[in-house]
Amino acid sequence: MLNTLLNDLNRNILDCGGKELEISDYFREKKSLKGDSVIRSWLWSVPGFRRWRVTRMDAGEKLQVLNSVAYPEFSNDMPIMGIDILWFGVKQKLVAILDFQPLLQDKDYFDLHFQGLQAIKKSFSDFSNSNIMNSYDVNKYFSPWVLFCRGGQFEMNSSLPVIFNRFLQSYLDHYKQSMEMKSKISIDEVKRLHICYDIYNSERDPAHGLFKSYFGKDWADSFLSEFLFPYMSLKDQI
Numbered sequence: 001m002l003n004t005l006l007n008d009l010n011r012n013i014l015d016c017g018g019k020e021l022e023i024s025d026y027f028r029e030k031k032s033l034k035g036d037s038v039i040r041s042w043l044w045s046v047p048g049f050r051r052w053r054v055t056r057m058d059a060g061e062k063l064q065v066l067n068s069v070a071y072p073e074f075s076n077d078m079p080i081m082g083i084d085i086l087w088f089g090v091k092q093k094l095v096a097i098l099d100f101q102p103l104l105q106d107k108d109y110f111d112l113h114f115q116g117l118q119a120i121k122k123s124f125s126d127f128s129n130s131n132i133m134n135s136y137d138v139n140k141y142f143s144p145w146v147l148f149c150r151g152g153q154f155e156m157n158s159s160l161p162v163i164f165n166r167f168l169q170s171y172l173d174h175y176k177q178s179m180e181m182k183s184k185i186s187i188d189e190v191k192r193l194h195i196c197y198d199i200y201n202s203e204r205d206p207a208h209g210l211f212k213s214y215f216g217k218d219w220a221d222s223f224l225s226e227f228l229f230p231y232m233s234l235k236d237q238i
Contacts (some may be wrong), residue, residue, distance in 0.1 A: 001156055002066045002087060005164050006056055009068060009083075012168050018046040027227045032214040036060065039215065041227060048073055048175060050194075053227065059214065061089035067207070069228075070171075071194060077103060077185040078178050079113055079143070080197060081171050083164075084207075087156060094156045096127070098167045099146040100174075103185065103193040112184065114143060116170035121145040124163050126155055141197055192238050198231035199238075205229075 021043045029040045037059035044052040050073045057065035063086065070081040079100035086095045100117050102109060121128060127147040147163060149155055183190070202224055211220035225232055 001161070002056065002064045002085060005066055005085065005161065006054070008161075008165055009054060009066075009168065012172060013044050013046055013052065016046050016048075016172060018044045018052065021045050023227070026219075027223060030215050030219060030223075032059070033216055037062075037214050039065075039211070043227075046070070048076065048179065050074065055228075057214075063088055063210075065207075072175070072178075074187045074190045074194070075183060076175075076178055077109075077183040077190050078175060079103060080141075080194070083167075085160070085164075092152050094149060094151045094153075094160065096149045096151075096155075096160060097146065098127075098164070099143055100171060101141045101197070102143050103190065103197075105140075109184070110143070112181075113174065113178075114145060116174050117143060117145045117147075117167075120163065120166055120170060121147060123166075124159060126151060126159050127163055141200060195231045195234045195238050198229035199235055202229040202232040 023041065023043050027041050029038060031038050037057065039055065039057040041053065041055045044054070046052045050071050052070040053068065055065070055067045057063065059065075065087075066083065066085045068081070068083040072078045072080070079102045082097070082099050082101045084095075084097045087093075088095075100114060102113070124147065127149045147167065149159070151159070185193070205224065205228065208220055208224050211223060215223075
């Protein structure tokens with residue numbers, strides 16, 4: 001199923017004029033220390049976005065992962081798009097998090113950018129779990145309408161494909177609309193907030209421990225700081 005979602009994501013990126021960028025072989029594909037798992041990553045150049053990354057990990061029946069983050073250009077104060085999906089095949093357990101990750105926790109900002117996500121949230125009760133991610137402050141870079149699910153086979157095969165495509169379409173539709181709106185936040189402030197986002201997430205990303213266990217500490221540290229959240233190195237600029 002995650003390969004199908006990956007294909008859907010790639011199709012949407014290509015439809016937006018995306019072009020795949022060259023990245024280091026070190027990050028493009030890495031096999032686990034035991035040789036039974038692999039992680040692959042892609043970086044896309046997409047008009048209107050300064051960075052769009054995608055990662056797919058395949059550890060067989062133990063674990064399947066799909067992660068993607070899209071950062072709009074600094075001239076656009078839209079939320080950052082975040083997707084994180086984990087499927088534990090042996091346990092038949094799904095953990096899925098999809099959100100328009102806000103740059104500000106502000107009512108006017110929410111009113112401007114979150115109508116589409118609110119509508120999706122109302123339609124999918126199984127993605128409205130009250131339990132939330134322990135590693136994060138949900139009042140920081142998550143919206144009040146974050147789509148979060150702890151489910152099983154039914155949610156994986158029935159709900160997730162529908163909500164995934166509606167989520168992507170809503171975000172990209174809003175992106176097109178945002179091109180006709182004037183940003184409420186200055187370019188310099190958007191850049192600062194993007195830097196803060198990378199710093200915050202690099203310090204809390206629970207996947208870092210997972211990557212260390214599969215691929216070793218050196219690789220996991222480099223992947224975190226150079227590919228997943230490269231702006232963490234700009235900490236002295238905020």
